[in-house]
Amino acid sequence: MMMTAxxxxxxxxxxxxxxxxxxxxxxxxxxxxxxxxSIVEAAATDRTGAAGGGTxxxxxxxxxxxxxxxxxxxxxxxxxxxxxxxxxxxxxxxQTLGEARAWxxxxxxxxxxxxxxxGAIVGSAKMGPNRxxxxxxxxxxxxxxxxxHQGKGIGRALGEHVIEWSRAEGFHGITFNAVVETxxxxxxxxxxxxxxVIGTVPDAxxxxxxxxxxxxxxxRRL
Amino acid sequence: MMMTAxxxxxxxxxxxxxxxxxxxxxxxxxxxxxxxxSIVEAAATDRTGAAGGGTxxxxxxxxxxxxxxxxxxxxxxxxxxxxxxxxxxxxxxxQTLGEARAWxxxxxxxxxxxxxxxGAIVGSAKMGPNRxxxxxxxxxxxxxxxxxHQGKGIGRALGEHVIEWSRAEGFHGITFNAVVETxxxxxxxxxxxxxxVIGTVPDAxxxxxxxxxxxxxxxRRL
Numbered sequence: 001m002m003m004t005a006x007x008x009x010x011x012x013x014x015x016x017x018x019x020x021x022x023x024x025x026x027x028x029x030x031x032x033x034x035x036x037x038s039i040v041e042a043a044a045t046d047r048t049g050a051a052g053g054g055t056x057x058x059x060x061x062x063x064x065x066x067x068x069x070x071x072x073x074x075x076x077x078x079x080x081x082x083x084x085x086x087x088x089x090x091x092x093x094x095q096t097l098g099e100a101r102a103w104x105x106x107x108x109x110x111x112x113x114x115x116x117x118x119g120a121i122v123g124s125a126k127m128g129p130n131r132x133x134x135x136x137x138x139x140x141x142x143x144x145x146x147x148x149h150q151g152k153g154i155g156r157a158l159g160e161h162v163i164e165w166s167r168a169e170g171f172h173g174i175t176f177n178a179v180v181e182t183x184x185x186x187x188x189x190x191x192x193x194x195x196x197v198i199g200t201v202p203d204a205x206x207x208x209x210x211x212x213x214x215x216x217x218x219x220r221r222l
Numbered sequence: 223m224m225m226t227a228x229x230x231x232x233x234x235x236x237x238x239x240x241x242x243x244x245x246x247x248x249x250x251x252x253x254x255x256x257x258x259x260s261i262v263e264a265a266a267t268d269r270t271g272a273a274g275g276g277t278x279x280x281x282x283x284x285x286x287x288x289x290x291x292x293x294x295x296x297x298x299x300x301x302x303x304x305x306x307x308x309x310x311x312x313x314x315x316x317q318t319l320g321e322a323r324a325w326x327x328x329x330x331x332x333x334x335x336x337x338x339x340x341g342a343i344v345g346s347a348k349m350g351p352n353r354x355x356x357x358x359x360x361x362x363x364x365x366x367x368x369x370x371h372q373g374k375g376i377g378r379a380l381g382e383h384v385i386e387w388s389r390a391e392g393f394h395g396i397t398f399n400a401v402v403e404t405x406x407x408x409x410x411x412x413x414x415x416x417x418x419v420i421g422t423v424p425d426a427x428x429x430x431x432x433x434x435x436x437x438x439x440x441x442r443r444l
Contacts, residue, residue, distance in 0.1 A: 083355075086355075086356055089355070089356075090353035090354060090355045090356045090357030090358070091354060091355050092354045092355050093354075093355050130426075131312035131400065131426075132312060132313060132314045132315075133305075133308075133311070133312045133313050133314050133315050134308055134311075134312045134427055134428040134429070135312025135400065135426055135427055135428070135437070136312070137428060137434075138423070138425075138426045172425060172434070173423075173424075173425065173426070175423050175426065177399070178353065178357065197421075198421035198422065198423055198439070199419075199420035199421020199422075199439055200420065200421075201360070201395075201397050201420055201439065201441055202395075202441070202443075203360075203394060203395065204352075204353075204357055204360045204395070204397065205356055205357055206356040206357070206359060207356070212359075212394070215357070217420070217421050217423065217439055219423055219424070221424075
């Protein structure tokens with residue numbers, strides 16, 4: 001769960017509109033799309049682009065859609081940065097583009113999506129059954145947000161998308177198997193989306209600054 | 223964790239000698255073997271083989287050794303019976319010999335062992351890191367005991383073997399990610415070997431008799 005700057009102050013289950021209100025954004029419309037894609041358009045107040053303390057209105061448009069093979073080279077750069085930072089995922093280290101592909105690009109019944117803003121991929125999520133066979137009615141998911149695009153609500157939008165897709169697919173619940181306990185923004189975000197900590201495996205993650213820290217198992221019923 | 227008839231009455235951490243005492247067996251010796259194999263010899267009282275209420279002394283000898291490719295066809299028959307029963311593992315259903323091989327026969331740094339008694343494979347365990355990268359200092363394991371050989375302490379001997387191997391390999395702890403909560407003998411066995419329930423994902427396993435039941439995450443520090 002790579003969520004280093006996402007909505008740490010939010011509390012309680014919140015929808016996209018709540019998100020936008022908190023972010024100073026206002027959702028204009030979410031467009032239905034084939035293949036469980038979604039488009040979110042929001043009006044934003046740009047506080048950095050205007051001189052003299054004024055504000056300029058801009059339109060932000062983010063699409064979340066199924067990832068194609070061609071998308072992977074545009075996900076891998078921030079995937080590898082996040083894995084190299086080593087604060088959020090117990091994944092193999094220093095994977096090449098080819099090695100990492102199978103770790104992120106899911107095959108059916110799983111699915112990988114990308115979040116696209118202004119034509120650029122700014123985040124990604126993968127989702128699907130947490131276990132096969134008699135455990136396949138519970139889903140799981142993992143999330144990446146390009147560190148250059150943190151704090152814009154991308155992780156929350158991906159989380160909401162995963163919840164909606166998982167519900168539509170008939171999953172009974174979603175489990176996150178390994179949320180690093182020191183990743184406060186992620187723990188806050190998932191809690192605000194209705195997940196709770198089921199338990200914490202002590203010292204299960206070797207954090208580059210904090211040493212051995214726990215891994216939360218988190219769960220949300222659908 | 224397939225442990226349908228293993229030491230359900232045991233309490234508290236117990237070693238092999240305790241096991242044998244409880245089982246009416248007496249350990250004679252455990253022989254050091256190359257490649258982290260172990261041989262356990264035990265004197266048993268055979269209460270079924272003697273006429274007139276008498277008892278006959280017999281020698282049981284069980285070896286736990288690394289599995290070879292040639293062992294797999296002798297593990298698969300009880301693997302497939304246990305998976306078809308559907309009470310203990312969330313694994314793919316109805317796997318062929320070839321499909322199931324990669325699910326049980328671990329590659330380094332993981333390892334698969336077999337328990338051999340009188341020349342027959344009566345159980346198996348697989349073990350290794352629970353996660354790659356920054357989670358690779360915590361181990362995990364899974365266990366199978368041939369239903370025709372339940373109640374003989376095979377699961378406990380495999381569990382002790384896994385603990386000793388994991389400690390020797392330098393793991394800091396062992397996590398079982400998905401112990402079916404209705405599998406009482408397994409929960410009892412692991413508790414008696416020092417594992418505790420970290421948390422339980424509700425309704426995460428579709429049990430053929432009990433319906434949706436929880437999956438325990440269990441942990442033991444090494």
